[in-house]
Amino acid sequence: MSEAAWERPVLVLNAGSSSLKYQLVVPETGEVRSRGLVERIGETGSEVADHSVALQQVAERLRTEGIDLDAFSLRAVGHRVVHGGPDFSEPVVIDDEVLDRIRELSALAPLHNPAAAIGIEAARKRFAVPHVAVFDTAFFSSLPPEASTYAVPRDLAAKHAIRRYGFHGTSHQYVAQATADLLGRPVEDLRQVVLHLGNGCSASAVRGGRAVDTSMGLTPLEGLVMGTRSGDVDPGLHAYLGREAGLSLEEIDTLLNKQSGVLGLSGVNDFRELEHRLATGDPDARLAFDVVVHRLKHYVGAYLAILGGIDALVFTAGVGENSISVRAAVTDGLEGLGIEVDRARNAARSTQARVISPAGATVAVAVVPTNEELAIARQTAEIVR
Numbered sequence: 001m002s003e004a005a006w007e008r009p010v011l012v013l014n015a016g017s018s019s020l021k022y023q024l025v026v027p028e029t030g031e032v033r034s035r036g037l038v039e040r041i042g043e044t045g046s047e048v049a050d051h052s053v054a055l056q057q058v059a060e061r062l063r064t065e066g067i068d069l070d071a072f073s074l075r076a077v078g079h080r081v082v083h084g085g086p087d088f089s090e091p092v093v094i095d096d097e098v099l100d101r102i103r104e105l106s107a108l109a110p111l112h113n114p115a116a117a118i119g120i121e122a123a124r125k126r127f128a129v130p131h132v133a134v135f136d137t138a139f140f141s142s143l144p145p146e147a148s149t150y151a152v153p154r155d156l157a158a159k160h161a162i163r164r165y166g167f168h169g170t171s172h173q174y175v176a177q178a179t180a181d182l183l184g185r186p187v188e189d190l191r192q193v194v195l196h197l198g199n200g201c202s203a204s205a206v207r208g209g210r211a212v213d214t215s216m217g218l219t220p221l222e223g224l225v226m227g228t229r230s231g232d233v234d235p236g237l238h239a240y241l242g243r244e245a246g247l248s249l250e251e252i253d254t255l256l257n258k259q260s261g262v263l264g265l266s267g268v269n270d271f272r273e274l275e276h277r278l279a280t281g282d283p284d285a286r287l288a289f290d291v292v293v294h295r296l297k298h299y300v301g302a303y304l305a306i307l308g309g310i311d312a313l314v315f316t317a318g319v320g321e322n323s324i325s326v327r328a329a330v331t332d333g334l335e336g337l338g339i340e341v342d343r344a345r346n347a348a349r350s351t352q353a354r355v356i357s358p359a360g361a362t363v364a365v366a367v368v369p370t371n372e373e374l375a376i377a378r379q380t381a382e383i384v385r
């Protein structure tokens with residue numbers, strides 16, 4: 001039975017070096033037909049030798065769920081690609097040239113782009129439908145030069161494509177629009193600060209639906225304190241660690257990306273676990289929480305100044321959507337700036353987008369669940385239409 005074009009789903013793929021996340025979603029309705037994760041790809045002793053085998057597994061799993069990807073009409077495949085570098089400011093239909101370029105951008109995202117390229121290659125062989133790349137950096141290609149430029153010699157920056165790119169763009173864009181929908185106002189009329197707080201954390205300043213600043217930079221290391229990433233440090237720390245601790249560049253990179261942040265300060269990287277420890281009076285957990293919140297306030301204040309005031313402050317992703325204490329702490333003491341949360345509204349559990357500021361507040365404080373897969377599916381459907 002052939003389905004109407006608008007009912008046909010998009011397969012959204014997010015390929016990591018050893019994992020493949022998938023979701024089969026109908027862009028117009030948001031209906032998720034299936035979702036899942038294949039792990040341990042290419043690891044010793046794993047049954048999943050590579051991403052082609054992983055895709056085969058996905059097709060088989062779907063078949064057991066009664067979905068035959070080969071027999072029924074898949075509309076397109078949307079691929080999450082972390083780094084679009086200076087070239088990609090919008091989603092693109094993938095051809096050989098685009099795939100080559102994504103591979104070439106691996107210097108900027110050595111952990112992410114090679115995996116995405118492998119996933120794309122395998123999926124193009126497996127599914128004879130249009131494939132679209134949706135870049136995590138794209139939403140931030142609109143950053144004005146004063147926000148995207150590092151004060152380093154210009155010729156060097158030009159030669160190595162050094163600038164602030166930003167990440168989590170698909171999420172920030174989706175949430176900014178969803179917030180406008182929630183408030184019943186055109187996104188063009190709003191100045192928003194969006195806080196994407198998950199394992200990775202980033203803040204953005206959004207004016208009229210366009211990003212004007214963001215906390216992540218050349219790499220996802222800059223900005224907020226995250227689960228295992230330090231966020232902002234004195235750039236002089238690198239040279240100091242090299243000299244005084246005898247660490248190599250690679251060791252410093254690993255230290256700041258994988259062993260720092262909440263993990264480095266408290267010994268745990270999961271925020272739920274941090275909150276448990278906080279409740280037991282653990283002083284390391286207390287400091288970690290306070291450092292996270294201090295940095296968040298730092299960025300909220302910065303973006304308030306850059307935007308000249310805000311209409312909405314929005315929390316999203318795992319911590320942002322669920323942590324009552326983080327939302328309370330970040331907004332604490334900001335009443336003078338028109339920013340406050342209503343205690344009961346903040347404490348109410350929900351999976352829906354909602355306003356948590358008191359009625360009549362100047363700034364709407366909102367919790368808006370992100371949905372990167374749906375955003376990728378929609379952008380994919382849009383471009384192949």
Ligand code: AMP
Pocket residue numbers: 197198199200227269270271272273275317318319322323
């Ligand atoms: P994400 O990367 O968006 O999946 O977010 C993952 C983070 O969200 C982890 O640090 C989780 O501990 C955190 N998280 C998930 N649920 C909760 C919760 N109920 N309370 C606090 N943090 C949570």
